[in-house]
Amino acid sequence: GAGVSQSPSNKVTEKGKDVELRCDPISGHTALYWYRQSLGQGLEFLIYFQGNSAPDKSGLPSDRFSAERTGGSVSTLTIQRTQQEDSAVYLCASSLPTGANTEAFFGQGTRLTVV
Amino acid sequence: AQKVTQAQTEISVVEKEDVTLDCVYETRDTTYYLFWYKQPPSGELVFLIRRNSFDEQNEISGRYSWNFQKSTSSFNFTITASQVVDSAVYFCALQRDSSYKLIFGSGTRLLVRP
Numbered sequence: 001g002a003g004v005s006q007s008p009s010n011k012v013t014e015k016g017k018d019v020e021l022r023c024d025p026i027s028g029h030t031a032l033y034w035y036r037q038s039l040g041q042g043l044e045f046l047i048y049f050q051g052n053s054a055p056d057k058s059g060l061p062s063d064r065f066s067a068e069r070t071g072g073s074v075s076t077l078t079i080q081r082t083q084q085e086d087s088a089v090y091l092c093a094s095s096l097p098t099g100a101n102t103e104a105f106f107g108q109g110t111r112l113t114v115v
Numbered sequence: 116a117q118k119v120t121q122a123q124t125e126i127s128v129v130e131k132e133d134v135t136l137d138c139v140y141e142t143r144d145t146t147y148y149l150f151w152y153k154q155p156p157s158g159e160l161v162f163l164i165r166r167n168s169f170d171e172q173n174e175i176s177g178r179y180s181w182n183f184q185k186s187t188s189s190f191n192f193t194i195t196a197s198q199v200v201d202s203a204v205y206f207c208a209l210q211r212d213s214s215y216k217l218i219f220g221s222g223t224r225l226l227v228r229p
Contacts, residue, residue: 045216103150106161
């Protein structure tokens with residue numbers, strides 16, 4: 001598609017279960033980002049990919065969070081042993097390599113609810 | 116430290132009113148970029164504008180205009196003759212030079228009533 005695609009759009013999971021969130025970036029965008037949007041914390045950076053490597057994972061809140069990217073395209077954010085505080089909207093964005101005129105384009109997000 | 120402050124949590128106006136959304140940023144960098152994004156109820160963040168720190172010219176795009184003032188570290192956004200479709204949450208963000216990370220403000224929810 002033309003834009004960043006995320007799936008699922010909504011996910012309800014039980015506390016303690018693992019979840020996988022998927023992001024399909026815009027074709028040709030080598031940079032990919034995950035952000036989290038929650039009521040108390042606003043929009044927080046989680047992780048950045050350039051190609052398949054993640055030079056910056058500094059925003060991942062705990063070791064229960066991990067992400068990978070394959071083929072320089074699709075990315076998966078995995079949350080293990082989910083906790084209620086993980087409930088948030090997880091937004092993915094992609095862009096051309098950082099530099100001049102590189103704005104990030106965002107997907108519609110995955111709303112995760114941990115019950 | 117880098118920081119973006121959007122002091123207005125929520126603004127409500129009647130259609131056709133003009134409205135200004137405030138954004139104040141903090142950075143010690145000399146080169147940086149400022150952004151505005153719109154988040155409609157559908158959830159995605161829609162890019163509106165990107166401005167670099169060396170370009171203080173105000174910009175106008177249709178009913179939207181932006182006022183960048185380095186002296187006050189502000190990058191305010193004005194919607195002229197607001198419309199119901201402008202109802203959304205608006206985020207201001209800061210990006211350091213050659214960085215990829217966007218530092219967002221807390222957002223301003225704009226409600227335009229018919």
